[in-house]
Amino acid sequence: MSTRHTRHARHTRHRLTAATAVLAVALLTATASACTSAQKPSQDPATAPEPGTLRVLASSELSDMTPVLARVEKDTGIKVRPTYMGTLDAVDMLAGGKTDGVYDALWLSSNDYLRLRPDAAKKVVSETSVMASPVAIGVKAATVAELGWKPEQVTWSQVEEAVQDGKLTYGMTDPARSNSGFSTLISVASGLSGAQSALTDADVTKATPRLKEFFKGQKLTSGSSGWLADAYERRGTVDALLNYESVLKGIPGLTVIRPRDGVVTADYPVTSLASTDATTREEVRRLTEALRTPAIQRRITDVTHRRPVVASVPPAAGLDTSRRRELPFPGSRSVADGLLDAYENELRRPSRTVYVLDTSGSMGGERLSALKAALRGLTGDFRQREEVTLMPFGSDVKSVRTHVVSPADPKSGLDAIRRDTDALNADGDTAIYTSLEKAYRQLGADRDTFTSIVLMTDGENTAGAKASEFDGFYRRLPAGQRDIPVFPILFGDSDRAELAHIAELTGGRLFDAQQGSLDGAFKEIRGYQ
């Protein structure tokens, strides 16, 4: 968890005072558990009701609003307690009634997708846009020069051409987990399909070959904008990032380009819910009103690089005010879901993952059952073409079993993973580092995939290689292999410092299943694979 906080703190843009940093940490602690947990709402500190506090289900990039919200709290007495979540999950929760009594308001980057779901839309009372940010592409200045681009003239087709010529690689967030990724996918698909109006199923089908080429250039994926920026900086070899203009403006060295042929804009509507009472909705209205005052609008654009929605406040310096066509968001759920499905199973590069799973003696009983349940749950989430290796370990690696979810017969691969999961047994010591080394050897050189290692352990290293030995091993790996991150999951009695170090060393990120559930942690990691 500590890595996660420092990473966030480092990349949360501008003027984070010590006090707000502490607040941010507190918020993240609270929200992290909500993201990865299936706990009862009443036990969860993030969702327990508290007078004067609005529990808001929000897009994760809104963490940059912390200093602005502190100001709003000072002005109005209204405190916002955000829980961060991707659009799709949030809309599912809303539609399924799981937000009822748990959240007081919704604050996503856009409600466009929500409105495609009548079961979710009917839970909304009112929504008010409070700021805006278009999707953009942030390109390294050197790459802009090499490509000979004039930023104000660049089109999506030019971006595509550069990717095809092997002159441009980029990172973006996972559309299924992150609002920014979802908007990016819609922008790219609309831009490249040549559709003159809202995308249809036929447009998506027609654009598929071009999109496939385009997504070959994607070298980084991430469940959140913050980690994407970290990975981009660490990797050093990726030329560009696709994300909201507001996110890209916060990353040094990027030339931020809004393609000339159009973008999708996030408009961040503060949304009140039918499940709440009139008093709560009045609070939400007051919050909205406060966010739309000129003073706060000015602060929003200065601090977060988003665009104001009040005519009297100009966008912050550095935000280009020339106009862009707004690409229409699909008007039906089948188009939006179809596009997502195509991205996951067909368009993007496949993922390749080794699951290094602690099945030492201490995992016996409930813990092993939880692990098995979580893995079985994951089989519903694996994408076509994905390669999954299960590497259970105790005193040493016990077995190495690799399965591919083949598009022709996805069931047989998934069944095999389930069978191997059922056969897991708890015995032996805990050889974390030896097993990790074997995972790196197993993966070998990076192929044309998103490659990563997931490490789940419930204890400290008690056998095999030591931490320092693993550090040396990792540093001696060839550059390509050093790009493979380890995503450790904190579970049972595992040691936070030990796992945080592994995440830090390999450029991964720590996930917490001590506060939340194992199931939730595995699912959250999907965004990074």
Next chain:
Amino acid sequence: MRRIAGIVLAVLLICGVVAAVLAGRDNGDQGTATKTVRGVVGSEKAEFFADPDVVKALATKGYTVKTETSGSWAMEGLDLKGYDFAFPSSKAPADELAAKYKARQPLPRPFYSPLVVVAHRNAAEVLAANGLAVLDKGQHRGTLKMAAYLAAAGKDRTWQQLKGADRYGELTGTLYIASTDPESSSSGALYLAATSYVANGGRVVASEADVDRTAPLMHKLISVQGAQQPSSDAAFRDFVSGAGNPLVMVYESQVAALLGDRQSAGDLTVLYPDTTANSDHTVVPLTEEGRALGELLSDDPVLRKLAVRHGFRPQGDAAEFVAATAAHAAYLNQTLTGVRQPPVPTSKVLHEIALRARGQS
């Protein structure tokens, strides 16, 4: 003691009665207890009710008004128990609500506002150069020729096909007016009321045959837009923030209120469709207090004046609006010269038009 005061203040904030307390203190009217009246209003009236002067004027008359916003057609789906009034943006949803809650006719209709199209100068000039609009010389306003626009939309015209559009990067893609969701929002439904009248040969759509005849074009006007905004406020915000479609259907009141707020509206151009629809902001009283409030909004000179400040045209006296908006005559067609305002189809028919327009066909 301070601590206790803090707690009391916190409780007041939570209960949302601060406005009443402040208003009571402002007008020195402590003698009369104010009545709290709750209502659900169309988004375009949220700022009117939030205006401190409106709060004060209402308090003088003994009212504290608490409002929530909702799409006019979506009000039907809300549980309005505990509310004193609903205030949708047009007559059709108001009549439906009145029937549902057995509110007595006639319903108070304090003010109205015509639908207009907002555009930036570039887009307006391209429309004019291609015979789709006429701009008033030297002004920031003009007339949108609805028949010509519908003919272009029917043929899937793109901006690229219009002469002069290639100079502006943002003018690409299918030519359309962005409107709100006609199934939940009044302005979107009124857009269909106006366009269906033109498409039906200058007759109000009334029969099944009329609906059938106009449905393909109505469906095209809506489906090209993809996801639509749920409220006219959201659509107008997008336009103001520089995002969104080049042409957006909004209420004149939103434009007038914006002009009243600031010195310059940049290169905003207001196009009055030669055939448009009016939003008749209609109060549906759910209690006697609600009815009294509706009548107060219609009759009280101070509140009428404040309504004009927020861009609305009070019923029954055109001069009030003309005088108050004199400074913005360059943008506003104050007397609605050359603007036809045909009647709106019955709510049943309008629902049917909206349903067919939105449907996947």
